[in-house]
Amino acid sequence: MARSRLTPERESELYATVIDLLGEVGYDGLTMDAIAARTRSSKATLYRQWGSKPELVAQSLRHHKPVRIAEIDTGTLRGDFHEMIRRSDDCRMEKDSAMMRGLAHAVSENPELLQAMRALLIEPEMTGLDLLLRRAVARGEVDAGNPALGLVPHMMIGALVARPLIEDLPVDQAYLTTYVDAVVLPALGAP
Amino acid sequence: MARSRLTPERESELYATVIDLLGEVGYDGLTMDAIAARTRSSKATLYRQWGSKPELVAQSLRHHKPVRIAEIDTGTLRGDFHEMIRRSDDCRMEKDSAMMRGLAHAVSENPELLQAMRALLIEPEMTGLDLLLRRAVARGEVDAGNPALGLVPHMMIGALVARPLIEDLPVDQAYLTTYVDAVVLPALGAP
Structure with a gap:
């Protein structure tokens, strides 16, 4: 069965949103719900693709190239x-x-x-x-x-x-x- | 009616605990419950004496003289x-x-x-x-x-x-x- 993966553009958008939210609410305040809501994606997609909040944050940092x-x-x-x-x-x-x-x-x-x-x-x-x-x-x-x-x-x-x-x-x-x-x-x- | 106030020693202890907890769990993770539990005081006392978490934290900072x-x-x-x-x-x-x-x-x-x-x-x-x-x-x-x-x-x-x-x-x-x-x-x- 084909799993719906995010396009690279959507992925970039999502990482940028994580970085924004991190600055706005801090790591403790950052929830998968808030990320899902702001990026209009499902929590199931987030968990399927990244497993957990720390992994998603780590990937967002990696993407956020200095x-x-x-x-x-x-x-x-x-x-x-x-x-x-x-x-x-x-x-x-x-x-x-x-x-x-x-x-x-x-x-x-x-x-x-x-x-x-x-x-x-x-x-x-x-x-x-x-x-x-x-x-x-x-x-x-x-x-x-x-x-x-x-x-x-x-x-x-x-x-x-x-x-x-x-x-x-x-x-x-x-x-x-x-x-x-x-x-x-x-x-x-x-x- | 006399209100039970904390002694200055207990107050110092309490402020020190707030500073410790702040370092351990961060501001967002700091709860009045945790402060009450660790200092073995009642939440009612904390709220009566300091009103709110930001005020208690501010007072603890003030007490924590550099x-x-x-x-x-x-x-x-x-x-x-x-x-x-x-x-x-x-x-x-x-x-x-x-x-x-x-x-x-x-x-x-x-x-x-x-x-x-x-x-x-x-x-x-x-x-x-x-x-x-x-x-x-x-x-x-x-x-x-x-x-x-x-x-x-x-x-x-x-x-x-x-x-x-x-x-x-x-x-x-x-x-x-x-x-x-x-x-x-x-x-x-x-x-």
Whole structure:
């Protein structure tokens, strides 16, 4: 018997909806019912195709591809960071910030979800950042022994998470550019 | 008719339990039932004394006094930061980090809770940090126009939130000291 599978377009739409809902209601508040209602699909389809909420969330994260950092190569570290920010539109950054806050607690309770988030979201970003930083070291812009080299993801997560908490303002390109210029590059001793 | 009020000791215990539970189950998962059960008090007492969950959480945050940063004055910015970290024991920092992750999403949905968290937790820390930074500027350790001066809380929140997400390790004194020396002081151009 043929099983009704979603088309790739419908699947993309569904993943995007999961990311939106994650930002709106958080992981605990995210229900299969709400996903089914907003995407106008049946819960049976969701369970048949993804098995469970953690798996569906993990797949949505995987689909929610971050900006491909590794492709960026402007010739300077400052240029690379600015290009990375330029490629992320403001709306997308706000969603990422909301999604990260939505997941912040859930991942500490769900080892599988933390694993998925780390494998799908954090590690590719870190690999991309790492490549970008290694090129800066090779060009002599950053000292190979600089202890801030391993802390760039921490600084960037701080930028994303802290802005709405402290200033009640969304993360946008202007703010992130200021943050990179004022914090990340000076910590790295980069021009 | 005399109403049974909690003793200050019982009240402190209760606030500490709320902070613990917040780190364990997150804001959405925190129920008045669970608080009543763990503190062996009646739900009626909780509602009579605090009215609602957001108010009880806000009061618990208020009671959960951060290290009094403003009192610290070692004569150098590096010394002040190190002293600040020395006064926060590892267990406390892990709890703060868990609590922050537990609240991260909830505050974006509850303007009152965000208000409370900002007034009780973020603003005193920022005032304390600000004092410490202004003294460093007065001593000539940091340039008054350094754009990183306004971003120190963002860097510190990044340090607290990112460590468990990225490395699956708790925040501790050694890590925070490394972070301050490698990121915060260089961004400020401080010795």
